[in-house]
Amino acid sequence: MPVLSPEFFRRPEVLAIARELLGKVVCTEIDGELTTGRIVETEAYRxxxxxxxxLHLQRKARQAQALYQPGGHAYLYTVYRVHTLFNITTHDAAHPDAVLIRAIEPLHGVEIMLRRRGLPKVARNLTAGPGVLSQALGLTPALNGELLSGPRIWIEDVGEVLADEQVIASSRVGLEYAGAEAVALPWRFRVKDSKWTSPAK
Structure with missing residues (x-):
């Protein structure tokens, strides 16, 4: 399948990019192990x-330098010193916009994902959430700044286009610290009826 080019991410419309990433397939090849998953949930940050x-740029000043790159780079940072969050830079190097990948539907390399997650069988918590999907895909902050065109991380366009009625737009998760204005923005996008989206808040 064709790999999304950097130009896809270098448009100024981060909300459109977050919405259009639904149905695309994120792929990783880490230590020779291939894993893939269909993107079913994203959040936009503008x-x-x-x-x-x-506030993020202030609190994560050192790691957040990776946001100041042209669209199409991985921005990977940790929260609670445990979970790695997988973001994708958008727009250009002067505008720190990004899309957080919040959940994927596992496709290829499920046994590898189970091993990385320490789980005995496939269940929603394998990849339904930003921290767990990064673990399942083998993503760590060591890959911060990686260009998303391979060989370790890339996103494929499988030709799936979701109609508006197949997508839920709602408020983002865990942003109470940023105030009511940030919480109210309907910039979280989910595939309707997918069992792989992260728990609603």
Whole structure:
């Protein structure tokens, strides 16, 4: 399948990019092990009108330098010193916009994902959540700044286009610290009826 080019991510419309990533397939080849998953949930973060990104840039100043790259790079950072979150830079190097990948439907390399997650069998908690999907895909902060065109991380376009009625737009998760304005923004996008989306808050 064709790999999404950097130009896909270098458009200024981060909300459109977050919405259009639904149905695309994220792929990793880490230590010779291939894993893939269909993206079923994303969140958009925009430098304009989004208090959460301003606070993030202050709180994660060193790691967040990776946000100041042209669209199409991985921005990977840890929360609670445990979970790695997989974001994708968008727009250009002057605008710290990004899309957080929140959940995927596992496709290829499921046994590898189970081993990485320490799980005995396939269940929702394998990849339904930003921290667990990164673990399942083998993503760590060591890959921060990686260009998403391979050989270790890339996203394939399988030709799936979701109609508006197949997508749920709602508020983002865990942004209470950034205030009511950030919480109210309907910038979380989910595939309707997917059992692989992260728990609703």
């Amino acid at each position: 430098h304009e009108g989004d208090p959460s990104i301003t």
